[in-house]
Amino acid sequence: MAAVQQSRDHFSWPQLLLPWEIVRRLVAHGTLLRQFTLRDILARYRGSYLGVVWSLLRPLGMLTVYVVVFGFILQPQLGGGTGKLDFVLSMFCGLILFDFFAEAVGRSPALVVSKPNFVTKVVFPLEILSLSAVAAALVQMIVSFVPFFCGVLLAHGTVPATATLLPLVVAPLICFALGFSWLLSSLGVFVRDLNAMVPLLLTVLMFASAIFYSLSSVPSEFRWLFDLNPIAALVDDARKVAVLGLAPEWGRLGAMFAAGVVVAVAGYAFFMRTKRGFADVV
Numbered sequence: 001m002a003a004v005q006q007s008r009d010h011f012s013w014p015q016l017l018l019p020w021e022i023v024r025r026l027v028a029h030g031t032l033l034r035q036f037t038l039r040d041i042l043a044r045y046r047g048s049y050l051g052v053v054w055s056l057l058r059p060l061g062m063l064t065v066y067v068v069v070f071g072f073i074l075q076p077q078l079g080g081g082t083g084k085l086d087f088v089l090s091m092f093c094g095l096i097l098f099d100f101f102a103e104a105v106g107r108s109p110a111l112v113v114s115k116p117n118f119v120t121k122v123v124f125p126l127e128i129l130s131l132s133a134v135a136a137a138l139v140q141m142i143v144s145f146v147p148f149f150c151g152v153l154l155a156h157g158t159v160p161a162t163a164t165l166l167p168l169v170v171a172p173l174i175c176f177a178l179g180f181s182w183l184l185s186s187l188g189v190f191v192r193d194l195n196a197m198v199p200l201l202l203t204v205l206m207f208a209s210a211i212f213y214s215l216s217s218v219p220s221e222f223r224w225l226f227d228l229n230p231i232a233a234l235v236d237d238a239r240k241v242a243v244l245g246l247a248p249e250w251g252r253l254g255a256m257f258a259a260g261v262v263v264a265v266a267g268y269a270f271f272m273r274t275k276r277g278f279a280d281v282v
Helices: 002-008 013-017 019-027 030-044 051-073 084-106 116-120 127-156 161-190 194-207 223-227 230-244 250-280
Strands: none
Touching: 013 019, 013 250, 019 030, 019 127, 019 250, 030 127, 051 084, 051 127, 084 127, 084 161, 084 194, 084 230, 116 250, 127 161, 127 230, 127 250, 161 194, 161 230, 161 250, 223 230, 230 250
């Protein structure tokens, strides 16, 4: 069976490196992807009394805690004349984006090894495992933005028109999450230490992503390090469009989207080239 799977998974380089070819192949598995995404979402709350309602209560509870702690106890500032509620909302916005990335990427090393039957006993498009994990995390992120925008509405009386640009800011982050998920889910088959290593790296990344502070507060001699972190740039643009009513830095956003597409394509190509060896290891 492994030989059959390998023969079906031998693709030419254009099929692995051209974005529209990748999209075409993934769309062909659309029904299977929807089933796995829905099962992933429901499995999180199976057995609980409130079920999927927790997907809304969790971000609502987080926002309440942030308002109390950072809005009335610590009272920090982002700078630039923003108030304490704007700081809370800006931090919450950054955490929503980072939680999406961390959830999608943090699960990646175990995606394939946790489903050995799909690897060894059936011909299954393993590449959709990462796609369904990212899709499930995306649903949670969308739900988390509901209490966020309610908070923006309460704080400012209106939601800024620039908030409609938020999907453009999120799009590169989705590409990065998908690319790293494919890469790490493949490497996780061969290097089991990634299960312990990735959560540690994600914690470091969180504090290096300008979530609890603004990029403008970073000393100039260290700013180049933060400029290399695409999540920091995307968090900064998300704050601008969703809280401050400002346009994103279009040049930087375009560069982030191009980089995200490259990462996604590279991750997909690496996964498809290495998946033929999964059956020998799992």
